[in-house]
Amino acid sequence: MADASKDYVGSFPPGKKITVVFVIGGPGSGKGTQCAKIVNQFGFTHLSAGELLREEVKSDTEQGTMIKNLMQEGKLVPSDIIVRLLLKAMLESGNDKFLIDGFPRNEENRQAYENIVNIEPEFVLFIDCSLEEMERRILNRNQGRDDDNVTTVRRRFGVFQESTLPVIQHYEKLGKLRRVDGDRQPDIVFEDVKAVFAQLNIQVASTRKREGTEKC
Structure with missing residues (x-):
């Protein structure tokens, strides 16, 4: 894992700003929908921790089978596996702005990300x-997923609530949490989301402008 971390750092040009935004929400909260809108509006690369895990399940490897069993039981996948999958996707994207969806789900995720x-x-x-x-x-959508039944959905929500609350509190304490009401229609939710990202976009643009001025 240490070698992977070195490869990751070396993959970005020196001094280049890398922008990362985490998107957190329970199963069915609309994270994916909002992420798609953010990508279209602001040019981020969308990396879904859940989707990367499901792709690994389809690979039919020993690790994929293990992940499938954990997901069916409503349990969380070990942090080192998730971070490794995210790291690989970031390296392959070629972008410098990343929207990481469904991560970190717990303090172990967060610490693994920070360390790696x-x-x-x-x-x-x-x-x-x-x-x-x-x-x-979740019950209304028809994606043919094995983890979309009432019992598992409620278990997943319970795991999310118990595990992710400390993460939410951590970033709230740092002043980095941006909370939006996800119960509303997607387009209405996105109005709030746009306001958050528009502010970030201005900050990033200003930074790049200053960097360009310094080079001149």
């Missing part, structure tokens, strides 16, 4: 959605 990647997120977007609304959305 060590790029502080600009902020953490928390899609705050009620259990009733998340359950309704």
